[in-house]
Amino acid sequence: MDIIHLLPDSVANQIAAGEVIQRPASCLKELVENSLDAGAQHIQIIILDAGRTLLQVIDDGSGMSPTDARMAFERHATSKIREAADLFELHTMGFRGEALASIAAVAQLEVTTRKPADETGTILEIAGSQVLRQEPVQCPAGTNFKVKNLFFNVPARRRFLKTNSTELRNIVNEFYRIALVNPNVSFMLVNDDELMFDLPASSLKQRIENIFGKTARKGFTSQLVDLKADTSVVSVYGYIGKPESASRQAQQYFFVNGRYMRHPYFHKAVMTAYQGMLTADQQPHYFIYFSLSPEMIDVNIHPTKTEIKFQDEQMIWQILLAAIKESLGKFNIVPSLDFDREGDLDIPSSANTPGQTFSAPQVRVNPQYNPFTEHINRTRSANNWQALYTEPKSIVSAASDLADPLADTAAEANDEALLFDDTLTQAAPSQYKDKYILLPATQGLLIIDRHRAHMTVLYSQLREQMQNHKPVIQQVLFPEVLDLSADDSQLLLQMTPELHNAGFEITQIARNSFSVDAVPAELGNTNALAVLMEILHSVAETGLSTQEQWQHRIALSLAEAAAIQTGKQLQDREMNDLIQRWAQLKDKTFTPAGKRIFALLTDESILKLLN
Ligand code: ADP
Ligand code: MG
Numbered sequence: 001m002d003i004i005h006l007l008p009d010s011v012a013n014q015i016a017a018g019e020v021i022q023r024p025a026s027c028l029k030e031l032v033e034n035s036l037d038a039g040a041q042h043i044q045i046i047i048l049d050a051g052r053t054l055l056q057v058i059d060d061g062s063g064m065s066p067t068d069a070r071m072a073f074e075r076h077a078t079s080k081i082r083e084a085a086d087l088f089e090l091h092t093m094g095f096r097g098e099a100l101a102s103i104a105a106v107a108q109l110e111v112t113t114r115k116p117a118d119e120t121g122t123i124l125e126i127a128g129s130q131v132l133r134q135e136p137v138q139c140p141a142g143t144n145f146k147v148k149n150l151f152f153n154v155p156a157r158r159r160f161l162k163t164n165s166t167e168l169r170n171i172v173n174e175f176y177r178i179a180l181v182n183p184n185v186s187f188m189l190v191n192d193d194e195l196m197f198d199l200p201a202s203s204l205k206q207r208i209e210n211i212f213g214k215t216a217r218k219g220f221t222s223q224l225v226d227l228k229a230d231t232s233v234v235s236v237y238g239y240i241g242k243p244e245s246a247s248r249q250a251q252q253y254f255f256v257n258g259r260y261m262r263h264p265y266f267h268k269a270v271m272t273a274y275q276g277m278l279t280a281d282q283q284p285h286y287f288i289y290f291s292l293s294p295e296m297i298d299v300n301i302h303p304t305k306t307e308i309k310f311q312d313e314q315m316i317w318q319i320l321l322a323a324i325k326e327s328l329g330k331f332n333i334v335p336s337l338d339f340d341r342e343g344d345l346d347i348p349s350s351a352n353t354p355g356q357t358f359s360a361p362q363v364r365v366n367p368q369y370n371p372f373t374e375h376i377n378r379t380r381s382a383n384n385w386q387a388l389y390t391e392p393k394s395i396v397s398a399a400s401d402l403a404d405p406l407a408d409t410a411a412e413a414n415d416e417a418l419l420f421d422d423t424l425t426q427a428a429p430s431q432y433k434d435k436y437i438l439l440p441a442t443q444g445l446l447i448i449d450r451h452r453a454h455m456t457v458l459y460s461q462l463r464e465q466m467q468n469h470k471p472v473i474q475q476v477l478f479p480e481v482l483d484l485s486a487d488d489s490q491l492l493l494q495m496t497p498e499l500h501n502a503g504f505e506i507t508q509i510a511r512n513s514f515s516v517d518a519v520p521a522e523l524g525n526t527n528a529l530a531v532l533m534e535i536l537h538s539v540a541e542t543g544l545s546t547q548e549q550w551q552h553r554i555a556l557s558l559a560e561a562a563a564i565q566t567g568k569q570l571q572d573r574e575m576n577d578l579i580q581r582w583a584q585l586k587d588k589t590f591t592p593a594g595k596r597i598f599a600l601l602t603d604e605s606i607l608k609l610l611n
Contacts, residue, residue, distance in 0.1 A: 010129035013075055013105035014154065020102045023161060024051025024150055025170035027103055031145050032178050033093035034100075035059035036185065037080065038143065041201070044188045045175070050167035052150060052158075060142040063115040066122035070134060073126060075101040093259070105129045106157070108148040116141040128153045172196070176211060177260035180253055180287065183207035208239065208287060212251055225330070227288065229323035234292040234316050236323050240270070241285030243277040243328070248530060250283035256290045256297060261308040264541045269317045273324035276595050280560035281530040290316070429579060435566045437575060444602035450570065452597045453582040455563035458522055459592045460585060462502060462555040471503035472521040479515040480529055486512060488536055495539065498550045502558060504532065522562045531561045556592055 007015075021027050028051065035043050038061025048054040064072060071077050078097030080086075086095075103109060104126045114121025121139040125132040151158040161167055168191065175197070179187050183204045189197040199210050205221050213220035223245035229236045241250065252270075254263050266288075274284050298309040310316055429439045437453075439446040465471050484492060489512040492499075496506055503520030519528035535557045538544075544553055564570065570578070582588060582597070591597060 009075065010105060013101045013129050016075065016098055016102050016105070020098055021106060021150075023170060024055055024167050025174040027051065027107075027147055027150060028055055028057070028171055029174045029178065030094070030099035030103065031055070031057040031147070032175075035061050035143065036178070036182060037092040037094055038062040040142065040185065042186045042188075044190070046190045047168075047171065048192055050164040050191075051171055052161065052164075052167070053148065055147040055150065056145065058142070058144045060140070063118070063121070063142050064113045065115060065118070066134065066136070069111060069113050069122050069124050070131070072100050073104045073129075073131075077101070101129075103147055106152075106154050107150045108152060110146040110148070111143065112137060112139045113143040114139050114141050177253070177255075179207065179211060180204075181255050181258050181260065181289075204287075205239065224285065224287075225327050227286075227323055227327045229319055229326075231319055233296070233312060234290055234319060236288060236290055236316075236320055238286070238288040240288070240324055240327055243274060243284065246274070246278045246282035246284045248281055248283065248527075250285045251287070252283065252285065253287045254290070255288070256308055256310075257292070257294060259308070260306060262306045263308065265313060266317060266320055268541050269321045270324060273321050273328065275593065277328075279565060280534055280557050281527060288320070429575060431570060431575060434569060437579065439579065441600070444600050444604075444606065446598050446600055448579075448582070448598040449596075450575075450578065451563050451566060452591045452595055454578055455559040456585060456587075456591045456597060457578065457581045458559035458562055459555050462520070462522065462558055463551060465503075466498070466501040466551050466555065469501050471501055473503040473505065473518040474521040474523070475518045476516060476528075479517045481509070482506075482514045482516060482529065482532070484512050484514065484536075488512075488540065489514070491536055491540055495536070495550055495554075498547065498554055499532075499535075501551075502554045504528075520558055520562075522558060524562065526561045531557055534561075552592070559592075 020030070024047070028045065028047075032043060032045065035057055038059060040059035040061035042060050044056075044058040046054065046056040046058075068079070074097075076097045077100075078095060080092045080095045080097075105128065108125075108127040110123065110125050112121060112123045120136045121141075122134060123137040123139070124134040151161070171191075172189075175187070175189055179197075179199055183206070184201050186201045187197060187199045188195070197211070199207060202210065205224075208224070209221040221239070223242050224239035225242060227236065227238050227240050238255075252267070254261050254266060270284065270286055270288070278284065292310075296311045429437050431450075432438050432447075435450060437446075437448040437450055439448060482492075492506070492514060493508070499506060503518065503522070504516065505518035507515050507517060509515050516529060516532065523531065535554055538557065539550065539553055544550060564578075589597060
């Protein structure tokens with residue numbers, strides 16, 4: 001007997017729905033993208049119960065004829081592409097013709113729609129893929145979708161939904177991603193009768209302000225500087241946060257050709273550009289928009305996947321890195337960047353240091369360059385970006401009319417013996433701006449970056465402890481629970497022995513849950529979980545895989561987080577202790593990340609300065 005048969009449409013659609021419509025937020029995304037594809041200028045979203053009970057999207061777009069309205073719910077029914085070749089010339093968000101069929105399979109749906117040219121519209125009701133009624137109706141032009149009782153017929157899915165607050169957060173995140181690429185469209189979001197967002201059509205910058213600058217963080221956009229790079233391969237524009245606005249929960253968005261995307265590799269480019277400006281648990285805000293020819297990216301994007309493949313990722317990585325460095329550099333030296341505002345430019349006063357001139361940096365691309373091979377840049381000459389922007393408030397710039405104070409120090413630093421004979425025990429150090437230690441030495445004045453010195457000391461101490469399997473741990477009073485993605489859990493399990501050597505005691509309590517029972521003592525009061533997550537993510541992003549690389553990464557992140565921060569006062573005893581420990585380091589000149597720890601203002605250059 002033959003046993004193969006075709007599945008009825010309703011079952012096939014339900015299976016498809018499992019992929020496309022995973023939660024209220026994905027349903028909302030599909031509906032709103034349809035409205036945008038229909039050319040809507042105003043979109044209203046109404047939700048009840050975080051979308052479980054109702055998800056409604058009202059638009060003033062093209063509307064549908066009665067027949068189209070019915071057709072729209074068939075699987076692979078789309079007005080957006082006709083042939084495979086169109087896939088490479090996409091101008092719409094949707095094209096697979098799957099969304100409405102999927103939603104109709106797992107919810108009770110009511111749509112009212114009218115084309116502007118038609119006199120009457122149509123109302124259509126569908127539940128679980130069955131058309132219940134369709135009749136003419138008087139209604140405004142445009143389309144009004146009501147999705148009720150999502151997953152009413154798939155109890156397993158409904159149970160799988162998270163708490164209302166989590167589902168609402170997902171909805172709001174999806175909303176941000178759409179609102180941030182369509183600033184020219186007005187959006188309204190009402191949740192359980194409360195108006196959450198009312199965003200008029202505006203410039204992109206104003207849109208960002210309207211979303212994120214609500215009461216708590218008014219003036220959010222004054223924390224941003226603009227980003228722009230036009231090359232033959234790609235154009236990049238948007239806004240990035242000033243380093244001082246970085247925080248644990250930063251707003252970070254990449255978009256490509258009008259679509260939100262996740263891109264851990266490009267994220268790494270951003271983080272590289274900010275290196276040395278942020279502490280381990282700080283992340284910069286960014287809103288970065290790429291546009292490039294559609295054939296340069298993989299268009300066959302799965303509706304729920306936000307990772308997008310680019311053909312020339314390394315080159316774009318470099319362009320992005322250079323563009324960000326340029327913006328940060330400009331922000332430090334050109335006090336006229338914040339184009340949307342007049343007057344109150346929050347440029348630090350050091351930005352106006354007279355006598356500093358920098359030529360506009362060139363974007364040069366090395367297609368062979370691979371950021372994933374950990375490389376420590378010990379010479380600054382290779383790339384004049386660094387000098388341009390890494391030390392915005394550096395004291396060294398006070399000596400800027402000296403030929404090249406950094407080169408000076410580098411030459412001297414090779415002869416450390418000369419510098420460090422016994423001056424360290426005799427001279428009286430002092431603190432400067434809660435950031436530096438000034439230490440008289442044989443040949444001049446040493447300016448030591450406290451944070452860098454401290455982090456290098458901690459790093460070498462941690463590496464030693466890890467190698468000897470002798471961590472110094474600190475029990476946690478109330479163990480915290482980490483819920484991770486499957487990938488992160490996997491990685492955490494692999495790295496557990498190394499993390500253990502560093503002082504983390506981690507127990508797996510469920511498949512993807514872990515309790516953190518002890519943390520490295522070095523961390524003191526810093527947020528150990530944030531550091532742990534940072535370690536995991538940087539390892540995941542950079543694909544580090546050897547034990548040695550892991551040890552380096554773990555020690556680096558811990559040291560970075562635990563080292564004394566700018567602005568914190570050091571007791572004299574602590575300062576002396578730090579100097580002693582730093583003086584015993586094998587390499588006193590560079591941090592493990594290749595940053596310079598101290599500068600020497602030679603007696604000679606002081607004389608010249610005062611000339
Ligand atoms: P896709 O968006 O991939 O084409 P969907 O299932 O999301 O597939 O939608 C099917 C079709 O229904 C669309 O191609 C479009 O013609 C029509 N449609 C859906 N939503 C709207 C809307 N809000 N306004 C006008 N037409 C719509
Ligand atoms: Mg669609």
